[in-house]
Amino acid sequence: MLSFGRTRTQPRSIRSMSLGGMDFSDPKRKNNVVGKILLAASLTAVCIIMLKQSPTFNSPSPFSLREDGVIHVLVTGGAGYIGSHAALRLLKDGYRVTIVDNLSRGNLGAVKVLQELFPEPGRLQFIYADLGEPKTVNSIFSQNAFDAVMHFAAVAYVGESTVYPLKYYHNITSNTLVVLESMAANDVKTLIYSSTCATYGEPEKMPITEDTPQVPINPYGKAKKMAEDIILDFSKNSDMAIMILRYFNVIGSDPDGRLGEAPRPELREHGRISGACFDAARGIVAGLKVKGTDYKTHDGTCIRDYIDVTDLVDAHVKALEKAIPGKVGIYNVGTGMGRSVKEFVHACKKATGVDIKVDYLPRRPGDYAEVFSDPSKINRELNWTAQYTDLQKSLQVAWRWQKSHQNGYGSPLVMAS
Numbered sequence: 001m002l003s004f005g006r007t008r009t010q011p012r013s014i015r016s017m018s019l020g021g022m023d024f025s026d027p028k029r030k031n032n033v034v035g036k037i038l039l040a041a042s043l044t045a046v047c048i049i050m051l052k053q054s055p056t057f058n059s060p061s062p063f064s065l066r067e068d069g070v071i072h073v074l075v076t077g078g079a080g081y082i083g084s085h086a087a088l089r090l091l092k093d094g095y096r097v098t099i100v101d102n103l104s105r106g107n108l109g110a111v112k113v114l115q116e117l118f119p120e121p122g123r124l125q126f127i128y129a130d131l132g133e134p135k136t137v138n139s140i141f142s143q144n145a146f147d148a149v150m151h152f153a154a155v156a157y158v159g160e161s162t163v164y165p166l167k168y169y170h171n172i173t174s175n176t177l178v179v180l181e182s183m184a185a186n187d188v189k190t191l192i193y194s195s196t197c198a199t200y201g202e203p204e205k206m207p208i209t210e211d212t213p214q215v216p217i218n219p220y221g222k223a224k225k226m227a228e229d230i231i232l233d234f235s236k237n238s239d240m241a242i243m244i245l246r247y248f249n250v251i252g253s254d255p256d257g258r259l260g261e262a263p264r265p266e267l268r269e270h271g272r273i274s275g276a277c278f279d280a281a282r283g284i285v286a287g288l289k290v291k292g293t294d295y296k297t298h299d300g301t302c303i304r305d306y307i308d309v310t311d312l313v314d315a316h317v318k319a320l321e322k323a324i325p326g327k328v329g330i331y332n333v334g335t336g337m338g339r340s341v342k343e344f345v346h347a348c349k350k351a352t353g354v355d356i357k358v359d360y361l362p363r364r365p366g367d368y369a370e371v372f373s374d375p376s377k378i379n380r381e382l383n384w385t386a387q388y389t390d391l392q393k394s395l396q397v398a399w400r401w402q403k404s405h406q407n408g409y410g411s412p413l414v415m416a417s
């Protein structure tokens, strides 16, 4: 039985939740008032349609009808790549899940997939909201009895963070503060926080342990480090159970092909290496741009530790199960193996069967030469070990989804059919 051994006042219905939490901070959208209004109108329509189709819509909210002690997890960013995979795993394991997402980076189509897999009343609810709005967030918390929060929602491109640093500090650091304040105000006792290897910067010694000094070198890593610091300071006078997971480079997708990674095409220039390789393999872009060949590594390209998303969400569930009140656990989540960008591209060519054209460009601002993890602490303390360590196989699985979803989930604001 998934229970935290405590009873809470059961939540009221969320169906009247405002749709006002939209993120218009993207500089490209700023001056487009008409665009904002149209987007707001279409999102409102789409979300209402989705909620009407949702098994959780019919009143009263099934979430207010259950007294069965099932653990209720708030998954922020649950429409995104990692968040949706985590929500799938939680639902499969019998948890009750609420996804909060502003759809600025995530996809409604991913939520629809989850709803179709778990249509039973009281399993999954979706709330469209922006974590940058404290009042909205607090009302979501006060209307639901969350037992735990997995806080994934975040912008997460190193390159983009160097161009729009304020967006990163706001979206990552400030929004984490909002979530933490709402958790504290509503007595939510467990937090699993998505942090990153980017908080370490460019350490002199490899592999990276949790004691390696954190000296981030880009706004993304700095914003996450600041969020970690806020959480750590808060924890000193709190009985909240907290786990901070520092991910290395996440790849792959659901082995059963239900979910995948669908980054925004308009952010392609900032996108991660896996998406860039797949775009090149599909011929959507002319070729892959490898950014930097003069690093002090064995082949001149950056070295990263690629962790499969299935392993990553497993680490989250283990962290949730083993979180201890009043304590903070900090863990690297990686394979312990470093691979260069050139090695990654080679694996991607094999996985896709496409001889991807490669162009070599200068370094990307904010990049560090080499990071890979020492995962022994999480192996030992959470009994977690990466299982999907064959890079080519992980990329093959992701490529299958990419090929069968040429347009991702379709428009991010509509449901996959």
Ligand SMILES: O=c1ccn([C@@H]2O[C@H](COP(=O)(O)OP(=O)(O)O[C@H]3OC[C@@H](O)[C@H](O)[C@H]3O)[C@@H](O)[C@H]2O)c(=O)[nH]1
Binding pocket: 156, 157, 158, 159, 195, 196, 197, 198, 247, 248, 249, 250, 270, 271, 272, 273, 274, 276, 289, 290, 291, 292, 301, 302, 303, 304, 341, 364, 367
């Ligand atoms: O098109 C591309 C994209 C990326 N790259 C290179 O590939 C390497 C990996 O870059 P990615 O953008 O995929 O990933 P990063 O290492 O910058 O950060 C990533 O890992 C840590 C996570 O927490 C971050 O959210 C994630 O963005 C870098 O050397 C980068 O310069 C290219 O050569 N071409």
